[in-house]
Amino acid sequence: MMKNLYLIQLLTIFRKEFVRWSRIWIQTILPSVITIFLYITIFGNFIGERIGEINDLPYIHFIIPGLIIMPIISNSYMNVVGSFYSGRFQKSIEELFVSPLSTHVILTGYVLGGVSRAFVVGFAVYVVSLAFTDIPIHNMSLAIFLTLLVSVLFSILGFINAAYAKSFDDINIIPTFVLTPLTYLGGTFYSIYDLPETWQSISMFNPIAYMVSAFRYAFIGIEEMNTYSAVYMLFILIFLMYSLAIFILNKGIGVKN
Amino acid sequence: MTKYALEIEHLNKTYRNGVRALKDISLNVKDGDLFAFLGPNGAGKSTVIGIITTLVNISSGTVKVYGKDVTKDPEFTKKMIGVVPQEYNLNQFIPIKETMINIGGYFGLTKMQSTYKTQELFEDLGIWHKRDSTPRELSGGMKRRLMIARALIHNPKLLILDEPTAGVDTELRLTMWDFFKKLNNDGVTIILTTHYLEEAERLCKNLAIVHQGELVQNSSMSEVMSSRRKHTYIIRTDSNISNSNVFSGNMKIIDNESCEIVVDNKISITEIINAFNKNNINVLEILSKRNKLEELFIELTQS
Numbered sequence: 074m075m076k077n078l079y080l081i082q083l084l085t086i087f088r089k090e091f092v093r094w095s096r097i098w099i100q101t102i103l104p105s106v107i108t109i110f111l112y113i114t115i116f117g118n119f120i121g122e123r124i125g126e127i128n129d130l131p132y133i134h135f136i137i138p139g140l141i142i143m144p145i146i147s148n149s150y151m152n153v154v155g156s157f158y159s160g161r162f163q164k165s166i167e168e169l170f171v172s173p174l175s176t177h178v179i180l181t182g183y184v185l186g187g188v189s190r191a192f193v194v195g196f197a198v199y200v201v202s203l204a205f206t207d208i209p210i211h212n213m214s215l216a217i218f219l220t221l222l223v224s225v226l227f228s229i230l231g232f233i234n235a236a237y238a239k240s241f242d243d244i245n246i247i248p249t250f251v252l253t254p255l256t257y258l259g260g261t262f263y264s265i266y267d268l269p270e271t272w273q274s275i276s277m278f279n280p281i282a283y284m285v286s287a288f289r290y291a292f293i294g295i296e297e298m299n300t301y302s303a304v305y306m307l308f309i310l311i312f313l314m315y316s317l318a319i320f321i322l323n324k325g326i327g328v329k330n
Numbered sequence: 331m332t333k334y335a336l337e338i339e340h341l342n343k344t345y346r347n348g349v350r351a352l353k354d355i356s357l358n359v360k361d362g363d364l365f366a367f368l369g370p371n372g373a374g375k376s377t378v379i380g381i382i383t384t385l386v387n388i389s390s391g392t393v394k395v396y397g398k399d400v401t402k403d404p405e406f407t408k409k410m411i412g413v414v415p416q417e418y419n420l421n422q423f424i425p426i427k428e429t430m431i432n433i434g435g436y437f438g439l440t441k442m443q444s445t446y447k448t449q450e451l452f453e454d455l456g457i458w459h460k461r462d463s464t465p466r467e468l469s470g471g472m473k474r475r476l477m478i479a480r481a482l483i484h485n486p487k488l489l490i491l492d493e494p495t496a497g498v499d500t501e502l503r504l505t506m507w508d509f510f511k512k513l514n515n516d517g518v519t520i521i522l523t524t525h526y527l528e529e530a531e532r533l534c535k536n537l538a539i540v541h542q543g544e545l546v547q548n549s550s551m552s553e554v555m556s557s558r559r560k561h562t563y564i565i566r567t568d569s570n571i572s573n574s575n576v577f578s579g580n581m582k583i584i585d586n587e588s589c590e591i592v593v594d595n596k597i598s599i600t601e602i603i604n605a606f607n608k609n610n611i612n613v614l615e616i617l618s619k620r621n622k623l624e625e626l627f628i629e630l631t632q633s
Contacts, residue, residue: 078438085435092428164419168429168480171383171413172436173405330345330386 082178083185086169090186094152095193101152102194105144109198112140113205116262127264128295137202138292139261139285141195142223146256146281147248149191149224153183153231154244161235161327170329176322180232180315187228188221195220211294219288222307227252229314236318236327255281265297280306333361334397335488335519336382341391343377343543351377353543355391359521359536361487364514366530366537366551367523370631374543375523376416379492383413395488409437412481416492416523418473420465426476427452427461430483437484444483451479454509470497475506488519495529507533531623539630546630554626562592562619563602568612576605590619 094101117133124132160166169179210216238244259281265273276282287303290296336359343352352374359365369375380386381393384404393400395407421429427448434444452458455475465473474494495503510533514520524530539547570586582590603613
């Protein structure tokens with residue numbers, strides 16, 4: 074009976090979130106697809122032809138996994154931070170907190186919303202990339218598994234950001250000043266090992282570099298950083314961030330007085 | 331043994347900025363009651379409602395809904411209550427029928443159950459024809475009715491209405507009163523906060539008044555009515571009464587043909603008219619300056 078209740082509640086939040094982003098797909102899906110299309114056109118085709126090969130692979134093959142994971146990160150994050158903060162701003166979030174929902178159900182529902190958008194964007198970007206080059210997936214299950222872990226992590230981070238945000242400016246600070254630099258410096262466009270030693274060492278502290286590397290391994294079978302380390306790191310970060318998000322929800326931070 | 335829908339004991343709330351919003355409030359609301367919870371702006375009414383609905387944390391004291399502590403068993407409380415907040419808190423971007431289905435889902439109702447209940451409530455409240463509109467496309471009165479419908483989707487036993495008729499026209503207000511009375515007759519306990527004291531006087535059986543975070547009155551409406559010994563009327567006549575002294579000491583001249591009198595509750599309107607007639611003055615109009623609850627409210631909150 075309780076299981077059924079939780080399932081209905083969870084599916085309701087998920088459906089609400091899924092309908093929200095899919096209804097405005099021109100704002101949520103299309104921009105990422107166009108951006109990545111331009112990246113592949115410019116970096117993959119025009120500049121890539123001059124760069125030649127990295128790790129014995131055409132440059133376009135080298136960058137595509139990173140270009141797929143970039144929108145997966147940003148879309149899962151932005152979906153949850155946008156939706157939850159918008160609810161706080163309109164106060165419609167109170168609907169959730171006056172209902173008999175457990176904090177786990179609320180968080181999981183929002184995370185599933187972010188994950189669903191990340192998967193759709195990731196798939197759309199992959200399809201776009203096929204228009205430029207035939208890139209077979211080395212390990213499909215690992216690619217899906219990593220997409221799941223990465224989108225779960227960044228959905229939770231988006232949730233935490235939304236709980237603390239005091240204005241719409243605050244929901245853009247982390248993506249602009251933290252996520253974007255980490256993503257660009259995460260080895261999407263270059264091999265970490267082509268960097269000077271100091272920058273190589275600094276890159277080892279960039280968690281997104283591990284994610285890009287693991288995703289690249291899943292796609293093209295080339296491993297720059299240990300894939301197991303990336304998976305363990307993702308599990309640990311998800312556990313820590315999930316615990317923090319549940320603490321925030323239980324305390325009612327951003328919602329209760 | 332009396333069954334209570336709500337029991338509040340020694341409730342205190344101090345916000346982080348140091349504002350002491352509630353000071354040792356204790357009150358009970360009986361199951362089946364239609365209870366007026368009154369007070370001027372900033373008195374603490376919404377804080378009490380926030381605590382009952384678990385949106386505001388308690389500093390000290392206890393609040394029980396149908397015997398269960400709201401902090402210890404919030405899920406039970408949430409299932410039992412429906413709340414219509416003072417401020418609009420609707421998702422502005424989704425059709426209102428979808429909002430209802432979502433809320434139903436939060437309470438464990440299937441989509442079909444929610445849809446059925448939504449139709450019933452929307453038809454009762456006269457907004458079914460707007461089911462595919464977003465809140466942005468609704469008038470103020472329609473938004474109020476939507477919030478009432480939303481609060482009732484899960485058949486709560488206790489309905490909390492925080493100024494539900496604010497900004498609503500007279501005709502709609504009367505319709506809403508009938509709706510509340512019907513709900514109450516069907517067994518739903520209602521706690522009503524309102525600035526329209528006539529509304530509270532007409533609808534409610536019991537009342538509490540809070541002022542500056544303190545409970546200053548908690549009694550039945552009939553006690554309030556019988557406790558008011560004096561009544562103020564405004565009289566309009568057809569003669570110059572500026573120099574007359576029909577009700578010596580209790581009469582205040584407004585203009586040449588109008589005055590305000592304060593009389594004992596036991597004096598009938600006929601007696602008042604006769605008193606003027608004896609002085610060769612015809613009474614054209616007699617109005618009650620304010621209702622008894624209003625008099626009490628002003629007395630308690632302006633002291």
